[in-house]
Amino acid sequence: MTDIQHKTFLFDATRCIDCRACMVACSVENKIPMNKTRIWVAGVGLKGEFPALERASMVYHCMHCNEPDCLSACPVGAYSKRLDGPVIYDPKKCIGCRYCMNACPFGVPHFDYDKGLIDGAFIDKCSMCTQRIDVGLEPACMATCPTGALMFGERDELLKYAHDRLTAQPARYLNHVYGESENGGTSYLILSHVPFKELGLPELSSTPVRDVSEAVMGVTIPFALGWGAVLTGTAVGVHMVNKKKEADAQKLETSEPQAEEKK
Amino acid sequence: MNLQIKIHPRFQLKPLVIILLALMGLAFVIAMVRYANGIGAVSNLSNSYPWAFWISFDLFTGVAISSGAFLMAAVVYIFELKEFRPLVRPSVLTGFLGYMMVVIALLVDLGHPERIWYMIIHWNHTSVLLEIGLCVMSYLTVLAIEFAPVVFEGIKWQKFAHFIHRFIMPFVILGVVLSTLHQSSLGSLLLIQPAKLYPLWWTPILPILFFVSAVTIGLSMIIFESSISARYFHRGLEIHLLEKLAKVIPVILAIYLLIKFSQLTLAGDLKYLFTGGLMSVLFWAEILIGVVTPLILFSIKRIRKSPNGLLIGSIILLLGMILNRFDVSWFAIQHPDPLTYMPTFMSAVHYFPSLPEVLVSVGIFSAGLLAFGLAVKYLPVFETNEDQHDIVS
Numbered sequence: 001m002t003d004i005q006h007k008t009f010l011f012d013a014t015r016c017i018d019c020r021a022c023m024v025a026c027s028v029e030n031k032i033p034m035n036k037t038r039i040w041v042a043g044v045g046l047k048g049e050f051p052a053l054e055r056a057s058m059v060y061h062c063m064h065c066n067e068p069d070c071l072s073a074c075p076v077g078a079y080s081k082r083l084d085g086p087v088i089y090d091p092k093k094c095i096g097c098r099y100c101m102n103a104c105p106f107g108v109p110h111f112d113y114d115k116g117l118i119d120g121a122f123i124d125k126c127s128m129c130t131q132r133i134d135v136g137l138e139p140a141c142m143a144t145c146p147t148g149a150l151m152f153g154e155r156d157e158l159l160k161y162a163h164d165r166l167t168a169q170p171a172r173y174l175n176h177v178y179g180e181s182e183n184g185g186t187s188y189l190i191l192s193h194v195p196f197k198e199l200g201l202p203e204l205s206s207t208p209v210r211d212v213s214e215a216v217m218g219v220t221i222p223f224a225l226g227w228g229a230v231l232t233g234t235a236v237g238v239h240m241v242n243k244k245k246e247a248d249a250q251k252l253e254t255s256e257p258q259a260e261e262k263k
Numbered sequence: 264m265n266l267q268i269k270i271h272p273r274f275q276l277k278p279l280v281i282i283l284l285a286l287m288g289l290a291f292v293i294a295m296v297r298y299a300n301g302i303g304a305v306s307n308l309s310n311s312y313p314w315a316f317w318i319s320f321d322l323f324t325g326v327a328i329s330s331g332a333f334l335m336a337a338v339v340y341i342f343e344l345k346e347f348r349p350l351v352r353p354s355v356l357t358g359f360l361g362y363m364m365v366v367i368a369l370l371v372d373l374g375h376p377e378r379i380w381y382m383i384i385h386w387n388h389t390s391v392l393l394e395i396g397l398c399v400m401s402y403l404t405v406l407a408i409e410f411a412p413v414v415f416e417g418i419k420w421q422k423f424a425h426f427i428h429r430f431i432m433p434f435v436i437l438g439v440v441l442s443t444l445h446q447s448s449l450g451s452l453l454l455i456q457p458a459k460l461y462p463l464w465w466t467p468i469l470p471i472l473f474f475v476s477a478v479t480i481g482l483s484m485i486i487f488e489s490s491i492s493a494r495y496f497h498r499g500l501e502i503h504l505l506e507k508l509a510k511v512i513p514v515i516l517a518i519y520l521l522i523k524f525s526q527l528t529l530a531g532d533l534k535y536l537f538t539g540g541l542m543s544v545l546f547w548a549e550i551l552i553g554v555v556t557p558l559i560l561f562s563i564k565r566i567r568k569s570p571n572g573l574l575i576g577s578i579i580l581l582l583g584m585i586l587n588r589f590d591v592s593w594f595a596i597q598h599p600d601p602l603t604y605m606p607t608f609m610s611a612v613h614y615f616p617s618l619p620e621v622l623v624s625v626g627i628f629s630a631g632l633l634a635f636g637l638a639v640k641y642l643p644v645f646e647t648n649e650d651q652h653d654i655v656s
Contacts, residue, residue: 075387
């Protein structure tokens with residue numbers, strides 16, 4: 001999927017020190033209230049016994065899939081995929097059905113469960129800091145990262161860079177770039193030294209999860225028309241057969257002299 | 264002139280009615296708290312569990328148990344099996360009220376209930392939920408039209424009843440098409456979760472399974488509701504008709520069983536039948552209660568001929584099939600473990616419905632029951648005289 005030309009993150013779990021500066025930077029840049037966050041640091045915590053302790057963490061936010069399932073699922077089209085990468089959400093269209101939260105295999109979109117009708121409860125998720133990348137800046141999380149665990153750039157370049165790292169230091173990494181093909185490719189690539197599952201990432205095939213439901217949706221209208229035609233045909237057919245039966249019965253009756261008098 | 268004035272109290276506040284009204288009031292208060300302080304204020308829904316009790320009970324169960332309406336309309340109007348006429352009105356009424364309850368529940372569950380009509384103007388054609396939304400809105404209109412003659416007869420506007428009846432056929436066909444679409448699409452709704460729904464349930468043919476099971480649910484619902492209203496409203500039971508419906512159920516259940524197990528075999532998912540722990544238990548529970556037991560019961564003539572047998576059989580089928588709807592839309596959805604990927608302040612680790620959450624659904628259901636009772640009391644729902652317009656002539 002190297003032909004996709006758009007902005008992408010590259011995250012290197014071996015470089016993340018779990019300082020959470022990215023969370024702070026994101027919340028400040030996007031004015032996220034204290035009890036919410038668009039980024040979370042995933043991981044299983046400490047492993048092993050002292051002194052051989054180990055821990056791995058991952059900065060988790062929207063994967064900006066090339067074929068976003070949230071976008072496919074949203075009934076009112078509140079999601080869109082920009083040509084330069086970001087999957088963005090339009091609160092003006094959202095009806096709050098939360099189907100996108102079900103659809104997203106990564107569990108990214110989250111909802112304002114604490115807001116009533118007056119405040120307005122919306123979905124929130126990473127927007128790739130479109131307000132910054134539009135003026136040539138990098139997303140806040142990446143710009144803040146002190147260890148270079150987060151990188152940002154063109155997808156093909158970063159993908160090549162990720163593979164270069166894997167070949168240069170095969171002992172350091174698992175030989176896989178998560179997001180290169182997962183769910184049809186994502187704009188968030190991950191390198192890791194621990195199994196991706198431990199970082200909270202689901203095992204996904206290269207077919208986006210939306211494919212089956214979109215295939216079913218594709219046959220809906222033809223099916224509806226066909227089914228309607230079949231039913232109409234049946235109704236007309238049954239009616240004609242019944243009419244004929246009735247007429248035959250009447251003929252029988254009229255042929256008999258006593259049956260002349262009818263009401 | 265001997266004038267006798269006899270007062271018939273038309274509306275008695277029986278204890279049941281008072282309880283139903285109280286439950287409705289409670290649900291209304293909870294809904295107001297939810298509108299003021301958010302969904303989290305009354306329910307245990309969270310970022311890990313965006314859909315749970317409300318969707319499983321109100322949407323999945325509510326739509327499924329309303330399927331009797333399109334079945335009876337099809338049987339009587341399209342196949343002209345006129346003997347089933349007495350069952351049309353009650354099942355259309357059940358359907359109409361069922362869908363009303365679905366819509367009212369969604370008005371509580373949606374984050375922006377005031378925008379529910381956005382589905383009419385903003386279309387995302389790849390969304391299964393859009394299809395369901397549009398189908399439910401249109402079908403509710405169709406059901407209103409199908410039921411309108413009863414209302415007009417009730418208020419003695421025979422001309423209007425006649426008028427609607429002359430043009431009923433296109434609406435019946437539209438109603439059957441819309442029902443087929445959204446009964447199956449409720450299954451399609453879960454197709455986007457192959458990574459989350461347990462493999463015993465996730466399959467590309469979910470829409471087919473949903474439609475087939477909806478037919479059995481609809482038929483059982485007609486049996487159930489006729490039996491109950493015969494007892495409660497002291498009217499005759501059309502047992503010869505119900506027996507015929509009950510006779511069809513085992514056939515459809517056998518088809519369902521065949522499709523389900525062929526699919527599991529072909530997909531290579533048979534191994535999960537015994538290795539899935541709680542998931543395997545849930546699966547066997549829904550198959551044994553919802554499919555196998557009623558299949559056996561309704562195959563026995565003596566049970567089909569007895570009012571109690573019909574009632575019990577239909578209740579067992581409904582319980583099992585409702586468990587199926589809860590399984591696919593809630594119990595069998597494997598949410599990613601929030602501990603590994605989401606901070607706890609963003610998400611609950613476990614989900615169990617809160618009391619207010621359940622009470623909202625109970626209140627809406629009570630409203631439905633009450634509306635059914637009132638309609639039966641004041642409208643010719645169960646009456647079938649010769650001059651009524653329930654028949655294609």
